[in-house]
Amino acid sequence: EVQLLESGGNLVRPGGSLRLSCAASGFTFTRYAMSWVRQAPGMGPEWVASISTDDGGRYYAGSVKGRFTISRDNSNNTLYLHMSSLRAEDTAIYYCAKDSEPNYDFWSRPPGAFDVWGQGIMVTVSS
């Protein structure tokens, strides 16, 4: 079964840091670009960051650039999101998501059409 399982969510104070993990199984992880998408309470999804299959390319939303770092460990089929300088507006459910097309040209377009999502993990930034 194709599955993504996030972990690492928590309550953190403004200015703090947190690392999210996403364990992938049931598909060839190394063939797919991966992304993080978040959803604040009552709002629509917001793309956060994407990473190419070989970690050669990373893209970030303007709202998190310079504060968040996406990475992946292909030997352990795991995606990460390191978040620092957290703000109240970063409070959201964070999902990891898999691109639907294997081995596409990461530089030609962003990942999209996410066909597999994790269950989501809550990150709350509050004092």
Add this chain to the structure above:
Amino acid sequence: DIQMTQSPSTLSASVGDRVTITCRASQSISTWLAWYQQTSGKAPKLLIYKASNLQSGVPSRFSGSGSGTEFTLTITSLQPDDFATYYCQQYNSYSGTFGQGTKLEIK
């Protein structure tokens, strides 16, 4: 940034109805558009990719069309499970991605 605008924001319909949701992009995105369905407390589910391609396992009553800046999602013969929130997503460029959503409610 590319802005994605969905209409309507809320749509009331009955089981068996045919409904259409529109998504407009602020600039051309070719056919790099996806549609998702989200029910409360769950992750979005991919319905349509590349504007008109039905994702595997999605019922054929869902269809997508459009190119450039205007796109539609059509659901024929609404079923009880279809009452949910629908989002479009552009993946032509990294500047902005999802629409604000259309909530499909039971009339």
